[in-house]
Amino acid sequence: MTPEEILELYDFNAWANQRVFDACAALTPEQFTRPIVSSFPSVRDTLVHIVSGEWIWFQLWLGRAPSLAGLQTYSDEFTDLASVRAGWAELEKERRRFLDALTPADLERVIEYRSRRGNQCVYLLRRMLQHVVNHSTYHRGQLITLLRQLGATPRATDYLRYFDWLAGQPED
Amino acid sequence: MTPEEFRVLYEYDAWANHRLLDAAKALTQEQFTRDMGSSFPSVRDTLAHIMGGQWIWLERWQGRTPTKLPAVEDFPDLPSLRKRWAEIEADLLTFVRGLTAERIAAVSEYKTLTAGTFQSSLGQMLQHLVNHGTYHRGQVTTLLRQLGAKSASTDLSLFYRERAAAAAR
Numbered sequence: 340m341t342p343e344e345i346l347e348l349y350d351f352n353a354w355a356n357q358r359v360f361d362a363c364a365a366l367t368p369e370q371f372t373r374p375i376v377s378s379f380p381s382v383r384d385t386l387v388h389i390v391s392g393e394w395i396w397f398q399l400w401l402g403r404a405p406s407l408a409g410l411q412t413y414s415d416e417f418t419d420l421a422s423v424r425a426g427w428a429e430l431e432k433e434r435r436r437f438l439d440a441l442t443p444a445d446l447e448r449v450i451e452y453r454s455r456r457g458n459q460c461v462y463l464l465r466r467m468l469q470h471v472v473n474h475s476t477y478h479r480g481q482l483i484t485l486l487r488q489l490g491a492t493p494r495a496t497d498y499l500r501y502f503d504w505l506a507g508q509p510e511d
Numbered sequence: 512m513t514p515e516e517f518r519v520l521y522e523y524d525a526w527a528n529h530r531l532l533d534a535a536k537a538l539t540q541e542q543f544t545r546d547m548g549s550s551f552p553s554v555r556d557t558l559a560h561i562m563g564g565q566w567i568w569l570e571r572w573q574g575r576t577p578t579k580l581p582a583v584e585d586f587p588d589l590p591s592l593r594k595r596w597a598e599i600e601a602d603l604l605t606f607v608r609g610l611t612a613e614r615i616a617a618v619s620e621y622k623t624l625t626a627g628t629f630q631s632s633l634g635q636m637l638q639h640l641v642n643h644g645t646y647h648r649g650q651v652t653t654l655l656r657q658l659g660a661k662s663a664s665t666d667l668s669l670f671y672r673e674r675a676a677a678a679a680r
Contacts, residue, residue, distance in 0.1 A: 340512050348638070377653040378662075462671060469520070470667040473645050477665070480649030484549040496646070498639035499631060508629070 340465045342441045349438055352472045353431055354504065355496035356389070359479050360424050362486055362493035370489050371420060378478070382485050387417045389478045390427045396471045397434050399452055400464060407455050514610040517637050519674075521607040524641050525600050526673075527665035528561065531651050532596075535589055537660040543589060547654050550647070554654050555592065559583045561647045562596045568640050569603050571621045572633065579624065607637070 363371065363382060372383045379385045391414045398405045405413070417423045446465040454460050462470075479496055486493045495510070503510065512520075535543065535554055546552040551560050563580040570577040586592040615634040622628050631639075645665075652662040 340516060344512060344634075376657045378649075378656065458672075460668075460672070461675070462668065465516075466671055467668070470671070473642070473667045476642050476645045477649035477652075480646035481653045483646075484547075484650045484653045487550065488548045498642040499629070499635065502631065502635065503629065510626070 340446060340469070342438075342443065342446065345441060345446070345465070345468050346438055348469070348472050349434070351498055351501045352475055354501050355479055356427060356475065358494055358496050359386075359482050359486075360420065360427075362491055363420050363482075365491045366420075366486070366489060368419065373489070375485050375488065377481050377485055379481075382482060382489070383417070383419075383423075385478055385482050385485065386420075386423050387414050389475050389482075390417065390423060390430065392474050392478075393427070393434075393471055394430050396467060397430065397437070399450060400437065400467065404452050410455075512615065512634055512638070514612060514615065517607055517610055517615065517634075520637075520641050521604060523667055523670045524644050525604065526670055527648055528596070528600070528644065530663040530665050531648055531655075532558070532589070532593055534655055534660060534663045535651070538589075538655070538658060540588060542658045542660075544587075545658070547657060549650050549654055551650075554651055554658070555586065555589075556583050557647050557651050557654065558592060559586055561644050561651075562592065562599060564640060564643050564647075565603050566599050567624075568636060569599070569606060572606060572636070576622050577624075 363386065366382060370382070372381050374380050375382075377385060379388045391410060394413055395405055395410055413426075417426055446463070446468070448464045449461060450464055450467060451459070451461045476496075483493050483496075500510065535558065538554060542554070544553045544555045547554070549557060551557045559581065567577050567580060581595070586595065610633075615637070616632055618630055618632045620628055620630050621636075648665055652665075655662045
């Protein structure tokens, strides 16, 4: 992967996250936190998992190793949609500076850390970068299912749809 | 992305699909096709949509213009879906293993089922298809849990770890 391809992937990710945040705005506060069976028990918790996941991997790229308590403290701030949006926007801004500075050699950098479960993990940075967007996409899929079950009609967040949107093409 | 990076990504995609298909074995026939109110009504329909996406893109990459997705009614149960999927997966992996850098960078036109004609590089389409599968796998996991079944982690990071462990043995 080239640095340009990474930027494209994260532009897509930002666009897709904003689309799901917009879709969540249709929910009442009660629906936002209503218990529904999924990997995480509500729309709120699924959103928090996406944002916290993006945050914790970004910390690892910066050479920091947040503790479980640190992750909890970070996640606890997200009590409503506005705080989720604000927290993610801040992360996105900081991460964008990191991504903008990436060189081809950076992408081949090996990152080692001990996971919260105690496993020794070793990944190439470019693979971690792809993993994080894949992770967010997976949980965006779950969010859309929950939103539909709550009666909302979210918009598509397909990868190619992002390029159509960029080019100003009409959507189905 | 290099041909090698796409090869790894598509091996991940196949690995993740197999893990979900194995998890879906826990469902009864009725649960497999029950309308759950997701983007596609049931576990069966969502899985068939992932598979149909693979088929339709591979058709386009081979220069054809398919006009409809495989009918979900052709897959009344998990074994019939897996049987067809195994063929599509084999064709897709053969295609991906034959990729070159030139081919990945080449831009081509394709017609969607409903929205008209578009242009993309093969690389963007390849990235799209894996992203599409991942998105709908998330939905299958939610539906499996709502039906009382266990799902399986399909994180890309887990796939990398398993591959590294297998290579070290």
